[in-house]
Amino acid sequence: MDFKLTQEEQEFARGVREFLDQEARHPEAHDFMDPDRDAHSQLANSKERRDFCKRMGAKGYLGMSWPKDFGGQEIPGIFEYLLNEELALRGAPLIGKGVGCIGKTIIRHGSEEMKARFLPLILDAEVEFALGYSEPGSGSDLASLKLKAEADGEGWVLNGQKVWTTSAHFAEWYWVAARTDPDAPKHKGISVFLIPMDHPGLTIRPIETMGHHRTNEVFFDNVRVGPEALVGELNKGWTYVCEALDFERFTFYTVNPLLSKFERALEALRGRQRNGAPLSEDAGVRRAVGRLGAEVETAKMLQRRVVDAASKGGVPAIEAAMYKVFSTRLAQEITNFVLDHLGPEGLLRSGADGAVDNGVWEHFYQTTPLDTIGGGTSEVQKNIIARRGLGLPLR
Numbered sequence: 001m002d003f004k005l006t007q008e009e010q011e012f013a014r015g016v017r018e019f020l021d022q023e024a025r026h027p028e029a030h031d032f033m034d035p036d037r038d039a040h041s042q043l044a045n046s047k048e049r050r051d052f053c054k055r056m057g058a059k060g061y062l063g064m065s066w067p068k069d070f071g072g073q074e075i076p077g078i079f080e081y082l083l084n085e086e087l088a089l090r091g092a093p094l095i096g097k098g099v100g101c102i103g104k105t106i107i108r109h110g111s112e113e114m115k116a117r118f119l120p121l122i123l124d125a126e127v128e129f130a131l132g133y134s135e136p137g138s139g140s141d142l143a144s145l146k147l148k149a150e151a152d153g154e155g156w157v158l159n160g161q162k163v164w165t166t167s168a169h170f171a172e173w174y175w176v177a178a179r180t181d182p183d184a185p186k187h188k189g190i191s192v193f194l195i196p197m198d199h200p201g202l203t204i205r206p207i208e209t210m211g212h213h214r215t216n217e218v219f220f221d222n223v224r225v226g227p228e229a230l231v232g233e234l235n236k237g238w239t240y241v242c243e244a245l246d247f248e249r250f251t252f253y254t255v256n257p258l259l260s261k262f263e264r265a266l267e268a269l270r271g272r273q274r275n276g277a278p279l280s281e282d283a284g285v286r287r288a289v290g291r292l293g294a295e296v297e298t299a300k301m302l303q304r305r306v307v308d309a310a311s312k313g314g315v316p317a318i319e320a321a322m323y324k325v326f327s328t329r330l331a332q333e334i335t336n337f338v339l340d341h342l343g344p345e346g347l348l349r350s351g352a353d354g355a356v357d358n359g360v361w362e363h364f365y366q367t368t369p370l371d372t373i374g375g376g377t378s379e380v381q382k383n384i385i386a387r388r389g390l391g392l393p394l395r
């Protein structure tokens, strides 16, 4: 495996760093760049965050890998990965679902009208989307989803419920998977729709979760949409959902936040004492730091295998599953290790008197579990490795 960046790639990453240095001088920079906050808690609807995304668009950072015919630059996906690594390190919004799964699916399968309407808005960061996949009872087994879309003359009527929809409370459009053929095998009766988030019949209810992450339930009560809301072909939705995940292999899996967590952990513990002796002289602490350090290097290698395979045009499903399950567990472990050794003040929240590192470890304690669930739980990743990687039988 060769993972040396070419000169062009290194120059690109340097350019992004310069752009972000400049952005960091913005008086409201804390609203869109905060390395003390995990990605989930950055999902707020601030004007500054949107303006920052627009400046990324103006800089040409959105849609870089799209075809030129649709406003892209047709440059390899590795540049989007490099961009996201730099953004993740600064705690800035990553290029996400609009440019990635939604934009790329519209380019491949959307009608001409849909392309003309949405692609320019995505490139200019003028639109936010929410993804409506999960339902009560259909998360890991997504293909069992039940939201009903029934043909009604030329259009559709949708009834049912979604859950865990991030961004529903500020997005303009809802990318929704619904069941259009209840009699077909479960993977074959699903279609995708694009619906305005403020459409009559949609009700959004907040769910506050740990780590100040707001997510939502969305209820569909006779939501009537025209034929133009259907994305691509009828009953091909499962293919689009899976394909969209494949598009994201480059950009989902940044490693910089994990590396920086480990560096910060060492910094937080350096100079601390227990029972009058420096922690650094405690054999148990030294052993744990050595092991965590080695595992961080392992995570880096696993991530590079994802990027290497993807840059050769493959779909690194197994590599990505390995990296996700390993790195999300490690992020939790580093956080727990630091909290175990900081003592009670480690649990003080940001803003509290005496909070260590402005309460960042308490925050990470609440947010690191989220990554072990979102985008496919650790158990689901292990199933992928077992079945597709090791060829073990389905049980």
Ligand SMILES: Cc1cc2nc3c(=O)[nH]c(=O)nc-3n(C[C@H](O)[C@H](O)[C@H](O)COP(=O)(O)OP(=O)(O)OC[C@H]3O[C@@H](n4cnc5c(N)ncnc54)[C@H](O)[C@@H]3O)c2cc1C
Pocket (backbone or CB within 6 Å): 040, 130, 131, 132, 133, 134, 135, 137, 138, 139, 140, 141, 163, 164, 165, 166, 167, 213, 215, 370, 371, 373, 374, 375, 376, 377, 378, 379, 380, 383
């Ligand atoms: C931060 C965050 C953001 C999210 N954003 C969105 C969003 O925007 N849109 C959206 O649609 N969804 C979103 N989700 C939902 C997410 O996709 C689901 O939570 C996830 O797929 C798991 O589904 P579930 O919650 O229904 O759990 P379940 O699938 O019910 O799983 C419950 C438990 O059973 C285990 N399990 C399930 N099946 C198996 C199996 N076959 N083998 C072994 N163990 C199994 C799971 O690992 C888990 O521990 C988000 C989740 C998080 C945490």
